Structure formats: C-alpha cells, structure tokens
Amino acid sequence: MDSEIIYLDHAAATPMDTRVITAMQPYFSDNFYNPSSPYAPAVKVRCDYEDTKHKIASLIGAKPGEIIMTAGATESINLAFSGIAGHVVVPNIEHHAVLNCAKLHNHTLVNADKRGFVSADSVKSAITAETQLVSVALANNELGTVQPIRDIAQVVKSERESRLVSGNKTPIYLHCDASQGVGQLDINVARLGIDMLTLNSGKIYGPKQVGLLWAASHVKLQPLIIGGGQERGLRSGTENVAGTVGFAKALELALEHRKFEADRLLELRDSLQKKLTDAFPSAIVSGHSKHRLAGHLHMSFPGLDGERLIFILENRGVMLATGSACAANKGTRSHVLTAIGLSDEQADGSIRITLGHLSTTENINKAGEIIIEELAKEYQRVNR
Amino acid sequence: MDSEIIYLDHAAATPMDTRVITAMQPYFSDNFYNPSSPYAPAVKVRCDYEDTKHKIASLIGAKPGEIIMTAGATESINLAFSGIAGHVVVPNIEHHAVLNCAKLHNHTLVNADKRGFVSADSVKSAITAETQLVSVALANNELGTVQPIRDIAQVVKSERESRLVSGNKTPIYLHCDASQGVGQLDINVARLGIDMLTLNSGKIYGPKQVGLLWAASHVKLQPLIIGGGQERGLRSGTENVAGTVGFAKALELALEHRKFEADRLLELRDSLQKKLTDAFPSAIVSGHSKHRLAGHLHMSFPGLDGERLIFILENRGVMLATGSACAANKGTRSHVLTAIGLSDEQADGSIRITLGHLSTTENINKAGEIIIEELAKEYQRVNR
Numbered sequence: 001m002d003s004e005i006i007y008l009d010h011a012a013a014t015p016m017d018t019r020v021i022t023a024m025q026p027y028f029s030d031n032f033y034n035p036s037s038p039y040a041p042a043v044k045v046r047c048d049y050e051d052t053k054h055k056i057a058s059l060i061g062a063k064p065g066e067i068i069m070t071a072g073a074t075e076s077i078n079l080a081f082s083g084i085a086g087h088v089v090v091p092n093i094e095h096h097a098v099l100n101c102a103k104l105h106n107h108t109l110v111n112a113d114k115r116g117f118v119s120a121d122s123v124k125s126a127i128t129a130e131t132q133l134v135s136v137a138l139a140n141n142e143l144g145t146v147q148p149i150r151d152i153a154q155v156v157k158s159e160r161e162s163r164l165v166s167g168n169k170t171p172i173y174l175h176c177d178a179s180q181g182v183g184q185l186d187i188n189v190a191r192l193g194i195d196m197l198t199l200n201s202g203k204i205y206g207p208k209q210v211g212l213l214w215a216a217s218h219v220k221l222q223p224l225i226i227g228g229g230q231e232r233g234l235r236s237g238t239e240n241v242a243g244t245v246g247f248a249k250a251l252e253l254a255l256e257h258r259k260f261e262a263d264r265l266l267e268l269r270d271s272l273q274k275k276l277t278d279a280f281p282s283a284i285v286s287g288h289s290k291h292r293l294a295g296h297l298h299m300s301f302p303g304l305d306g307e308r309l310i311f312i313l314e315n316r317g318v319m320l321a322t323g324s325a326c327a328a329n330k331g332t333r334s335h336v337l338t339a340i341g342l343s344d345e346q347a348d349g350s351i352r353i354t355l356g357h358l359s360t361t362e363n364i365n366k367a368g369e370i371i372i373e374e375l376a377k378e379y380q381r382v383n384r
Numbered sequence: 385m386d387s388e389i390i391y392l393d394h395a396a397a398t399p400m401d402t403r404v405i406t407a408m409q410p411y412f413s414d415n416f417y418n419p420s421s422p423y424a425p426a427v428k429v430r431c432d433y434e435d436t437k438h439k440i441a442s443l444i445g446a447k448p449g450e451i452i453m454t455a456g457a458t459e460s461i462n463l464a465f466s467g468i469a470g471h472v473v474v475p476n477i478e479h480h481a482v483l484n485c486a487k488l489h490n491h492t493l494v495n496a497d498k499r500g501f502v503s504a505d506s507v508k509s510a511i512t513a514e515t516q517l518v519s520v521a522l523a524n525n526e527l528g529t530v531q532p533i534r535d536i537a538q539v540v541k542s543e544r545e546s547r548l549v550s551g552n553k554t555p556i557y558l559h560c561d562a563s564q565g566v567g568q569l570d571i572n573v574a575r576l577g578i579d580m581l582t583l584n585s586g587k588i589y590g591p592k593q594v595g596l597l598w599a600a601s602h603v604k605l606q607p608l609i610i611g612g613g614q615e616r617g618l619r620s621g622t623e624n625v626a627g628t629v630g631f632a633k634a635l636e637l638a639l640e641h642r643k644f645e646a647d648r649l650l651e652l653r654d655s656l657q658k659k660l661t662d663a664f665p666s667a668i669v670s671g672h673s674k675h676r677l678a679g680h681l682h683m684s685f686p687g688l689d690g691e692r693l694i695f696i697l698e699n700r701g702v703m704l705a706t707g708s709a710c711a712a713n714k715g716t717r718s719h720v721l722t723a724i725g726l727s728d729e730q731a732d733g734s735i736r737i738t739l740g741h742l743s744t745t746e747n748i749n750k751a752g753e754i755i756i757e758e759l760a761k762e763y764q765r766v767n768r
Contacts, residue, residue: 005425012426013418013622021412028405028591034397037705038691039698041389042396071455071593074611074621097611097620104610202622207412209455209593209624224608226488227458227481236481237458238397238586240593307422314423321421 010356017205023249027242061188073200076213082222086132116145139181143287144296153193183254206250210243266294295355394740401589407633411626445572457584460597466606470516500527504535523565527671528680537577567638590634594627650678679739
C-alpha cells in the first residue's frame, strides 16, 4: 500500500476537528455536572448548554426553543415523522431513514429525474388534500444533487394557503434532511422556508451520535423517548452537553468557511472529474451538472466492478465508496442508482468520491493518477 | 466559598475517567471511519466496535448479539417497553422514564415499603395472567435501596412455568434498570436471572449520552428509531464507536474495582451517617439499613428546608441534591419520598448525599463538619 491514505469518502464520515475536541474537553471531567442539578457549577453547565442551543439556533436562523438535540440524523428524521397521521410525500432517492419512516404511512414516492433532481412540480403533483408531510433531503448523499428546497417550500406554502381558503384544516409541513451539504449550502431555515430541519454533527467534523431536529413552533411532534421530560418533553434523557458544544463548534466552523470551502472543493472536484472523463470517455458522471455539492463526484465505469475497484484502490491508499455507506455493507444495489435509471451494469461499475477537509490539491492530483492507472489496468483485464 | 469543591452527588453525574477519555481518543480524528464503509481502515473500526460489544457482553455475562447500544438509560428503558402490548408491573418508586413508559400500558404499581424496598411477594401479587413485563430498578436512585432482583426473577420464572403448564402463551419478561449500582453490585445477567438490562455510561465515569439495552434473544422488541438497520434493525443510525469504546472501558474499570470501591464507600458513608445522626438525633435516614448502595445517604431534617440547605452548603463548596436530579429542576416533591410515606415536612427537609470516586476520607470528614455546622445554624435560625 502507498504509505499515505487519501480519504475520498467525506460523505460517509468526517474526522473530528481538533477545535471541536478542544471545545468539548472541559465538559468531560471538569464541568461534568448534570444540567438538572441545583448547585451553581451544575447551573453553569445548564447555562452553557442553553447558550450553545441559542448559538446553534442563531446559526440556522431559528429560535432556540425550537431546537431538539438528538443522537443523530436518523433519530431526528424519525422525530420529524412522529406527529404525522396522514399522507406523506418523499422522493424515491431519499436516505433509508426517510424511506422507512414514510413506509409506515400512506405515502407517495416522487420520482427524481435521471440527474437525481426532484422538481417542485413533481412534488406538487404528489400532494393530496390529506398530505401532512413533505420530506426532501437538501442534497442527495450518493449523487450530491442539490434539491430546489425553496421552490418546494413555495409549493407547500401555496398548498397551505389554498387549504386555508377551502377550510381544509389538515396541516402540511416541509421537512428537510440537511445531513449532506452543511458547510457548502445555505441552511438558514427562514430563507429555505421549511418547517423542520435535520442536521447531523458527524458529517461536519463534529462528534458522532449528535444531531438535531429544528421544528418550527407550529409543528406538532410526539416524543420517541419519554422520561424526565428534557428538550420540552420531546426527547427525555440527561442532556448531551459535551456533544452539543462540539456540534455547535463544528457548525460554526462549517458556516464560517462555507463559501471558501465550497469554491475550493469545486475546483478540486472539477479538475478530478475532467481528468477521469478525459481518460475514460465512456464513463458516466451522475448527479446534476450544475446543482451538485461541490465535493461530490459519482462516476460509473460500465463493464467494471465497483466493489472490486474499492479494494484495488484501497490497496493504493485511496478510500472511496460504492453507493452510500449505509447500503454498502449489505451487498445490495443502491436504490438511488436504480431510481435514476442507471442500468445494472452502470450501477455495479460505479464509485462515489466525496471531497472534504482532508482533500488537498496534492492528494487529489495523486488520487486522480492512481485511479486512472488502476482503472486502466482493470479495463485491460476485463477486455482481454 | 471554601476554595475546594466537595462533590456529593455522584448519583446525578460522574466525571469521565481519564482512562476512558484516553480509550476514546483514537476514534475522534484518526479512526473516524464509518463502520459500514468497505475499505480496510473502516473495516478495522467495525471490528473494534464489534470487539467492544463482545467485551461489554462478556463483562455482564451476556451474548454480544444481544447488546443494543443506545443514547442512554432513558432510551434503553423505552426500548425495553417497545415490544409490550399487555399488562406491566412496576414499583411506585421507579425513575420517571419507567413510570412514564408504564403509563402507556395497562399497569399495576407495586408499593415499595417505607425503606424503599420492593419485595418479591409484592411483585408476585401484582402479576396477572396478562402481565408481559415486570420492570424493577436494581437500586433506587434517591434512596439507594437495593432490590431483591434474584428473588423477583424467581417469581417471574415460576409465573412463566405455570403459564407453560396452563397453556397461557403470553410471554413475561423481567427488565432491570441498573443505572444506579454498577460498580457496587453484581450485574451478571445470568446470575440475576433477568431478561433485559439497562446500563448507563454517564453514571459510571464513562461518556454521557451512551447506554445499552441487553435483551435475551427470546425477547421481542420494536425499534424506536428506524433507518439504515444498524444494531440488528433495533436501533438505526451510524454506530457510536468512540462512545461505545469509552463505555466499555468505564464498565471494565467499574467491575474490576467493584468490591474495593464498595467497601471504601461503605466505610466513608457509615462514618458520615454516624456523625450526622449523632449531631442531629431527630434526623431520619431513609432507605434500607442493610440493602442499600454503599455510597448513598438520604437524610431528612424535619423543620429545615432541603432546597435552602443545598444553597447554603453550595456556598461552602459542598454539592449535593434534594431528591433525584431529574425531579430537582421542577420544584415538585419527589414521588419516591411520598411513596415511602415521608410526611411533607420530612420530604421537604431532605438531602441526598451520594459518594463516589471523588470522595476521600479527608473531604468526607470535612463535608461532615461543614454540614453539621451549617445545619446547626439553620436549626438555630428556624427555632429562634
């Protein structure tokens, strides 16, 4: 193996930023008190926790009382679906957490187009008089395609207004799973025009097992976990002070450097994409050509075996994914690639490259060389 | 304020052991990979995670496949109740998480006696032909009273056997919430004879927001959180590798030093108890005189105001609780103290002292002096 690891799977997991660890450290063994305890050092911890939630709220343009801390995006998504009794609308390329929650309800799957794009019109067509929830990810985790959340929010808003006129009292909410794209896209909830937002700390160089659901005050939720009544009764259990502080730091850093980082990754990604498509003209780049996360590059090499490529490239120190990490260990074909109409051969020959903090001009150039070299060998082997 | 803090609230929260932090550190920024990713460094993380669950299982005498990692005791308790459709039996002094879960079912509350003790006979009387779950904490978090779990397990076992004979196919499980008492009591699930066990990392010098539910393979559970299908489909979401490694280390340390620590705390607690009861003969020590956690000391000083005492003692650097931490911030009287028959005056004048790793002969002696001095002043003030 080449000695250096080149990590090209930032959409699956990210290393904790040292500044995040530093922010968390005081809460491990010093300010360890239970935020519900009555004495001053514990009250100070309670204040730090509430201040941190204020900071998070302010970073996303929300009110602090509307933030519910969770153990990650999956829990947040489940909570977003908790108050829904009626029909739900979700794209057919959503994460399994969203799809599996939708399946518990009367639901309509909206077809993404072949770029993985979910148009506001297609969402509009799926909404019925009984629809209570529309849930669309900000960006698809496999393809990087960025969805037109503001346009979809307009659709939901006009449905709400027409219900008001017609006397239909069924509420309708828009939930956005922004697990992917924070640090590259705008996630201000007011500007997006959404009712609920899921964020995941583990994807933005924060601690894992931390996430949040923001839910506007008019949204009705049912707790998944009951007990001591923490988080306004919506998520019981002693508060995760260290994790929340770490998450807030990670979010702050992600938003602070957003424009710079998105530009940087775009340049790296586009240069890598050009090299690979120049070298392999039959390769297919999936995802939207314009509305795509800067760090995402999903490519199919028809005739090659994606899983084999992973192991060959890993041997050269290059770490990347086939399809999504969640589906990767199950040996099944990605539902996203099937949904956008890739043939089995195209899907099976696909890899997902996702750039991030660990990506540099040097290591992306080197990765490009290694990938071209190894894929050329593979094509020689299979064409022999 | 005296400069040194004397922490007497170990039942509410514990500082992370530095050995725990050291064990977790490699998983923050180095071995940060998603355990579901296919390349070797991620597979190594998956192996570390599974090895850690094996280690935890072996520490409690269980099979690794029966361990479900959660975000803490509250989630574990909710999960323990997830598969139950019928009647449940719980003591009236359980934690709010258990009581609130029980309230969602047809349930019977078993009265603890005035020592907070729940006899196997009283549990037996409450079991009906429809009972599916009996849930009893290993030790009460306010009083420290240790419950006769093995005897209760015998009751559940003979109920199961008589159902087998009578053809009643309703399953009956025994769940034990061992959030309190790990590190002082035996928690081997086979020796206890239970079907489910809840453990909480944050109470044993491990990371907060980490817990587990052990459920024997015959127990049927329903996931609270669905998605990618992690933890045998019972708890979706990217695995908390760092947290699980930290928890395992904390559990290992707790069990390794269990006998030594229990003896040490017992000596400290008994000496403190003697000083306080000698100084204030009208004081009432609650909890079982024999079956009580070594570090627990619950005392009522009728005529005094417990909340006032907290603030007076805090001013002298002594941190302790009134009632349980969960109830503390709600200004309500502890349901436990009411249940064991303390009068309002006795309940309102009560404090909870819980010793642990931060307790030393020196600081417990000093705490005793400070408490006696301040309580004497308070008695003088109220009797003036």
